[in-house]
Structures are given as structure tokens and as C-alpha cells.
Amino acid sequence: MSILENLKNTGDWSIRYGLWDKLFSGDHLFQELLGLGPDRIDNAVMTIEQINATAQEDDKRPEWEWITAQCLMTCAQVAYLRERTPERLLQLLSKISPQAQIPANLDSNWQDFVKTGLYHLLWPEPLSPEWAWDAVASFGKTPRRVLKRVKIAILLLENNVGITADLTLELIEEGRGTLYPNPETMSFVLYGENFWQSEQNAIAFLQEEKLWPKTTDVRWMITRKSHEAMFEINGGSAGGAFALGLAKLLDAEL
Amino acid sequence: MTHKRSRPIQISPQKAQELSKHFRMVTQAPMSAHLSEDQFIGYVTGDLNEEEMLEVDRHIEVCEDCGTQIEHLAANAMAWSASEGKRRIQELRKQALNNLKKQEVLDLSFLGELALQIRSLLLGTNLAHGTVQAATEEKKYFRQSEQWSCYLDIDKRGNYILRISSHDVNLEGTQLRLVSKNWQREITLNRVDPNQVGAKVVLSPEDLTKMPQGQDFSVELIRQGPAPE
Numbered sequence: 001m002s003i004l005e006n007l008k009n010t011g012d013w014s015i016r017y018g019l020w021d022k023l024f025s026g027d028h029l030f031q032e033l034l035g036l037g038p039d040r041i042d043n044a045v046m047t048i049e050q051i052n053a054t055a056q057e058d059d060k061r062p063e064w065e066w067i068t069a070q071c072l073m074t075c076a077q078v079a080y081l082r083e084r085t086p087e088r089l090l091q092l093l094s095k096i097s098p099q100a101q102i103p104a105n106l107d108s109n110w111q112d113f114v115k116t117g118l119y120h121l122l123w124p125e126p127l128s129p130e131w132a133w134d135a136v137a138s139f140g141k142t143p144r145r146v147l148k149r150v151k152i153a154i155l156l157l158e159n160n161v162g163i164t165a166d167l168t169l170e171l172i173e174e175g176r177g178t179l180y181p182n183p184e185t186m187s188f189v190l191y192g193e194n195f196w197q198s199e200q201n202a203i204a205f206l207q208e209e210k211l212w213p214k215t216t217d218v219r220w221m222i223t224r225k226s227h228e229a230m231f232e233i234n235g236g237s238a239g240g241a242f243a244l245g246l247a248k249l250l251d252a253e254l
Numbered sequence: 255m256t257h258k259r260s261r262p263i264q265i266s267p268q269k270a271q272e273l274s275k276h277f278r279m280v281t282q283a284p285m286s287a288h289l290s291e292d293q294f295i296g297y298v299t300g301d302l303n304e305e306e307m308l309e310v311d312r313h314i315e316v317c318e319d320c321g322t323q324i325e326h327l328a329a330n331a332m333a334w335s336a337s338e339g340k341r342r343i344q345e346l347r348k349q350a351l352n353n354l355k356k357q358e359v360l361d362l363s364f365l366g367e368l369a370l371q372i373r374s375l376l377l378g379t380n381l382a383h384g385t386v387q388a389a390t391e392e393k394k395y396f397r398q399s400e401q402w403s404c405y406l407d408i409d410k411r412g413n414y415i416l417r418i419s420s421h422d423v424n425l426e427g428t429q430l431r432l433v434s435k436n437w438q439r440e441i442t443l444n445r446v447d448p449n450q451v452g453a454k455v456v457l458s459p460e461d462l463t464k465m466p467q468g469q470d471f472s473v474e475l476i477r478q479g480p481a482p483e
Binding site: 013014015019021024056190231 | 405418421
């Protein structure tokens with residue numbers, strides 16, 4: 001039985017909020033949404049929103065997690081839309097940003113129309129239009145195409161303990177030169193300031209050196225060698241690994 | 255309707271003396287006071303001294319309420335005296351002891367069940383090399399029974415979170431002590447839902463190393479119900 005089904009069926013506080021914690025770790029929410037399809041998505045979103053609304057303060061998700069979850073759920077709703085109209089799309093995107101705007105007329109194919117809508121939206125940091133489009137494409141079973149992939153071993157700090165992990169960088173076609181985390185596995189990982197800064201330094205270096213063509217994106221993910229879910233990443237040493245990995249990934253494109 | 259005037263009553267000198275004695279006692283007795291509980295019990299059990307007994311005698315002669323109460327007490331006391339009374343007391347004692355034993359068995363199963371659930375969840379953890387693995391990998395992350403439900407999983411900080419809950423809201427405020435080999439933690443069951451009580455226990459990796467696998471885990475009752483104000 002899935003986490004969402006268990007959540008719906010249990011009346012016990014301990015199990016409900018234990019499962020609730022679990023839903024917001026690793027790729028669990030993503031996998032649950034992926035398994036729903038158009039018939040069940042709206043009910044599932046309603047259930048999740050209701051549980052969060054009725055949770056005691058201590059059981060509510062941290063704000064950044066809840067925002068990420070809402071964005072991920074909206075991406076799934078967009079991907080599963082049956083009523084493919086600009087009004088319905090705008091209604092969904094307005095949940096992310098009340099200022100959302102999309103063209104009034106559907107003058108391109110639906111996929112391009114949705115992509116444009118997502119790219120015009122101001123996504124809450126650290127999420128990005130590329131992250132959202134990747135999620136929508138995955139939920140819609142038309143994942144973004146990977147042109148090339150590199151994997152390098154890195155050492156990270158998690159809860160002040162050193163762990164060995166793999167950094168995977170994937171060159172994605174039809175992009176605009178953006179580095180973004182894999183929405184499937186990295187959405188509920190908390191990045192420390194050092195890590196975030198080192199990633200930005202790596203991007204700045206590659207852009208200064210004009211090594212990164214603006215027609216592709218790079219999707220990254222970090223996985224533990226032990227294959228356990230990542231929770232929090234800290235430490236600045238990842239910056240070097242990002243620079244090295246990106247250079248290796250993009251070199252072939254030059 | 256006419257009223258007949260009653261004729262004067264003829265009384266003997268003895269009767270007059272008796273009446274006069276009664277009259278004196280009525281004027282001596284405190285009219286508003288009743289016997290105290292100690293006086294009742296002392297009178298029925300014969301524990302009062304002569305003067306105190308006399309005082310009670312005088313009072314009940316003029317106070318109908320206290321007289322009736324003394325009669326009831328005396329009648330009840332009779333039921334518990336002599337050999338028949340002793341037999342009754344022994345029967346009652348036996349019954350009370352049986353009830354106590356039943357209560358102990360109930361408490362044991364009530365808290366023992368919780369201990370068993372927590373222990374089985376902890377057995378799903380792996381502490382090899384000082385690291386903890388999510389019990390969820392073995393699908394052992396929750397336990398349910400009639401009385402309790404428990405959930406154990408690892409959180410984002412690397413701690414285990416143990417949640418305990420019960421639908422018995424009478425347990426609100428109850429304090430329990432979770433005990434393992436070299437570890438113990440006191441918890442209070444609070445209202446976590448309109449119809450449930452529960453507690454969230456954070457177990458650090460250090461806590462888990464103090465409760466090795468296979469070790470007994472027990473739950474003790476510190477206090478049932480909320481703390482007195």
C-alpha cells in the first residue's frame with residue numbers, strides 16, 4: 001500500500017504523522033504523485049492539503065518544504081490536466097504565484113504552451129522554471145532528453161558527518177544554460193549556505209569561460225554511496241566537484 | 255367544627271420525677287449540636303470513657319437524628335462482629351486482593367504491550383558501524399494494536415522519531431518511563447488530536463547505542479492521569 005493510501009486509511013495520530021514525515025523525504029512524494037494519474041491527482045492533493053491544515057504546529061512541515069510540496073503537486077496537476085485550457089492552467093499556476101500570467105489564447109501546441117507558462121512564472125527560491133518543467137515532463141511520461149551524463153565521487157557533510165556520495169550531472173537538451181537539481185530526488189534536500197555558494201561559484205566560472213552553451217541545461221543530483229535518501233547537504237568542497245564535473249560534461253560540446 | 259379542650263392528665267410521682275429528669279437534660283444538652291463522627295464510632299465500639307459515654311447517652315435521649323444514626327451504626331457493627339463478622343471480613347479481603355491482582359495483570363499487559371511494540375520497532379534498526387538505517391527499509395515502521403499504535407522512522411537530522419498514540423483520552427497527562435539497558439526517558443501523553451493522546455520521542459544515534467538490539471525494553475507507569483494542580 002502506498003504512503004498516500006496509508007495516510008488516508010489510518011486514524012492513528014502516530015502513524016499518520018509518521019507517514020507524513022516520510023512523505024516529505026527523499027523521492028517519496030514524487031513517486032506517489034507519479035503513480036496517481038489524472039483520475040486520482042485532485043483527491044490526493046486535497047488529502048495532503050487537509051492533513052497539513054489540521055496538523056498541530058509541531059507536525060506541520062517547515063515552510064520551505066511545504067512550498068516545495070505545493071509546487072510539486074501543482075506540476076503533477078498540470079501534467080495530468082484533462083481540461084487543457086489556458087483558464088485551467090492559469091488557475092493552477094495561480095496557486096504558486098497570484099501574479100501568474102499566461103497568453104489568453106492557445107496558439108501553440110499544449111506542451112509548448114505549458115512550458116511557456118511555467119517559464120514566465122516567478123518560482124519561489126531555490127526552485128526554478130527548469131525544475132518545474134522537468135517535473136511536469138516526468139509526470140507526463142515525456143521526460144526531458146538527456147544528451148550526456150557524468151558521475152564523480154564527492155565528499156560531503158551531512159549533519160556534520162562526512163559522507164561519500166556520487167554527483168551526477170546530466171546535460172539536458174532544449175535548455176537555456178541553467179543548472180538545476182533533479183526534482184525527483186533532490187526536492188526535499190536542504191542545502192547549506194556553503195554548498196549553495198560553491199555551486200554558484202562553479203557556474204560563474206563556467207559562464208565566464210564561455211564553456212556552457214545557452215541551449216542546454218544541466219540537471220544534477222547527489223546520491224549516497226549507500227543509496228540512502230539525502231536529507232541535508234553542507235560543505236563547500238562540492239564546488240570543486242561541480243566545476244570539474246561540469247567542465248567534463250560540457251567539454252565534449254565545445 | 256368544635257374544639258374539645260383536653261382534660262388534665264393524672265401522673266404518678268415516679269413519672270413526674272422521670273419527666274423532671276428529662277426536662278433537666280433537655281436544658282443541659284446543646285440544642286443545635288449533633289454528635290461528632292468520633293463520638294459515634296467511639297460509642298458503638300465502646301472506646302469512649304465513662305463520662306463521654308454518658309454525654310452521648312444524654313444527647314441521644316433528646317436528639318432523634320443522632321439516636322437513629324447510632325442504631326444504624328450499631329446494627330451494622332453487629333454484622334462485622336463475632337465469627338460471622340470475621341468470616342465476612344476475610345471474604346472481603348480476599349476479594350480486594352483478587353481485584354488488585356487483576357489490576358496488576360491489566361497494567362502489565364497495558365504497558366507491556368506498548369513495550370513490546372517499541373521493542374519490535376527498534377529491532378528493525380541497524381546500528382552496525384555506528385550508523386542508523388531507516389527501519390522503513392524493512393517495512394517495520396509501524397505497529398498497531400487495540401490500545402496503542404507506534405511509528406518509528408529516521409528524520410532529516412539523523413535521529414529516530416518514535417511516535418506513540420492511543421485513542422484512550424483518559425490517559426491524557428499520564429507519565430510513562432521508557433527503559434532499556436543503559437537508557438531511560440520520561441514521557442507525558444498529551445492530547446494530540448481531539449480524540450487521541452500521544453507523544454513524540456526523539457532518539458539520537460547515541461540513545462540507540464545505549465539500547466542494544468535484543469535487550470529488554472520496558473515501560474513503567476510514573477503517574478496515571480494529569481498532574482494534580
